[in-house]
Amino acid sequence: MANTGKAFIVSRGELQSLFDAVIARGFMPVGPIVRDGAIVYDELRHVQDLPEGWTEDQDAGTYRLKRRDDKALFGFNNGPHSWKQYLFPPRSKLWQGEKTEDGGFTVEEAEDTEKPFAFIGVRACDLHAIQVQDKVFMSDRHPDPLYAGRRGKALVIVVNCGQAATTCFCTSMNTGPRAQGGFDLALTEVLDGDDHYFVAEPGSTAGFSLLAEVPHTEADKDNVAAALECTARAEQQMGRKIDVSGVKELLYRNYDNERWDALEKRCLACGNCTMACPTCFCSKVEDVTDLTGDHAERWREWDSCFTMDFSYIHGGSVRPTTRSRYRQWLVHKLATWQDQFATSGCVGCGRCITWCPVGIDLTEEVRLIREREKD
Ligand code: SF4
Numbered sequence: 573m574a575n576t577g578k579a580f581i582v583s584r585g586e587l588q589s590l591f592d593a594v595i596a597r598g599f600m601p602v603g604p605i606v607r608d609g610a611i612v613y614d615e616l617r618h619v620q621d622l623p624e625g626w627t628e629d630q631d632a633g634t635y636r637l638k639r640r641d642d643k644a645l646f647g648f649n650n651g652p653h654s655w656k657q658y659l660f661p662p663r664s665k666l667w668q669g670e671k672t673e674d675g676g677f678t679v680e681e682a683e684d685t686e687k688p689f690a691f692i693g694v695r696a697c698d699l700h701a702i703q704v705q706d707k708v709f710m711s712d713r714h715p716d717p718l719y720a721g722r723r724g725k726a727l728v729i730v731v732n733c734g735q736a737a738t739t740c741f742c743t744s745m746n747t748g749p750r751a752q753g754g755f756d757l758a759l760t761e762v763l764d765g766d767d768h769y770f771v772a773e774p775g776s777t778a779g780f781s782l783l784a785e786v787p788h789t790e791a792d793k794d795n796v797a798a799a800l801e802c803t804a805r806a807e808q809q810m811g812r813k814i815d816v817s818g819v820k821e822l823l824y825r826n827y828d829n830e831r832w833d834a835l836e837k838r839c840l841a842c843g844n845c846t847m848a849c850p851t852c853f854c855s856k857v858e859d860v861t862d863l864t865g866d867h868a869e870r871w872r873e874w875d876s877c878f879t880m881d882f883s884y885i886h887g888g889s890v891r892p893t894t895r896s897r898y899r900q901w902l903v904h905k906l907a908t909w910q911d912q913f914a915t916s917g918c919v920g921c922g923r924c925i926t927w928c929p930v931g932i933d934l935t936e937e938v939r940l941i942r943e944r945e946k947d
């Protein structure tokens with residue numbers, strides 16, 4: 573098995589003890605729940621809050637919840653949310669300032685008052701997405717205090733995938749469906765007739781000590797084989813694939829490929845793909861004051877490279893066409909990201925495909941760019 577090589581069994585009935593142990597340690601547990609017709613992330617204190625017996629149909633521009641014929645607790649794939657909303661919140665205060673009586677100004681950095689998060693149900697691709705954002709926000713030279721603070725305290729509980737959506741392509745990106753390390757605890761949900769249990773693999777000291785508070789037994793080789801079978805099934809179901817061999821050079825050679833023109837006609841520049849993507853990190857900064865002008869605040873908010881304003885520099889936008897903005901996004905994800913952060917900016921989660929209102933699919937776009945180049 574991954575990481576420590578140790579595997580244990582936690583029965584379905586004992587899963588609440590894991591939640592209780594997480595809460596007792598002062599973490600705020602967040603994980604998947606059903607809300608507004610989708611599986612999203614929110615505070616999660618009880619096993620009953622999980623999407624028991626739910627799954628979904630996903631395809632380009634399509635997401636529909638549906639019932640499973642079993643009582644799986646994690647029998648679904650990624651929804652519209654990702655963990656970045658906790659580590660890099662959509663809106664966060666950077667500082668606030670007050671005018672002083674002598675006409676000066678005092679500035680106070682915003683304090684993060686959130687409890688440490690315990691992420692429950694992180695998929696392997698999303699664990700990689702967190703590691704990609706670590707490179708962006710926790711570099712030696714300019715670490716982001718909010719991100720670094722939250723990330724340093726977070727507890728990560730992975731749930732390996734037992735199925736894949738038609739939009740998933742983590743195997744192409746070498747990011748899943750089985751987490752290989754970088755977690756505190758990894759669970760694989762096994763349903764075998766009336767047997768319903770989790771194969772638990774601690775990946776850190778925190779994971780071991782958490783598991784010590786949860787009733788468990790040692791996994792035997794049949795349990796381990798059953799867990800490996802789950803992720804093998806997900807691998808076989810992988811709905812999409814992408815050929816990433818030489819993709820950086822391919823995209824750099826193809827700034828004028830005719831596919832970009834086709835995207836000019838299709839893409840709505842709505843920015844959904846960037847909001848749903850677990851690695852996108854563009855933001856803008858806004859200053860606000862009260863009516864008296866005595867109190868001012870600076871806020872950071874998610875932004876998107878698809879907005880005209882994002883590349884506005886002194887009198888005009890550097891990327892005035894939708895064609896140029898889609899090209900910037902795709903080339904950044906798969907090519908320039910490698911130069912900047914020594915990793916791909918895409919982990920193959922498929923969210924940008926599902927949540928694109930017109931069903932634009934980056935795997936298809938890369939395939940067509942390759943084809944058109946040959947032509
Ligand atoms: S680019 Fe698309 S598939 Fe890749 S990580 Fe972002 S949302 Fe997921």
Ligand code: SF4
Binds near residue numbers: 842843846878929930
């Ligand atoms: S690719 Fe799709 S989701 Fe992204 S900006 Fe264009 S229309 Fe919106």
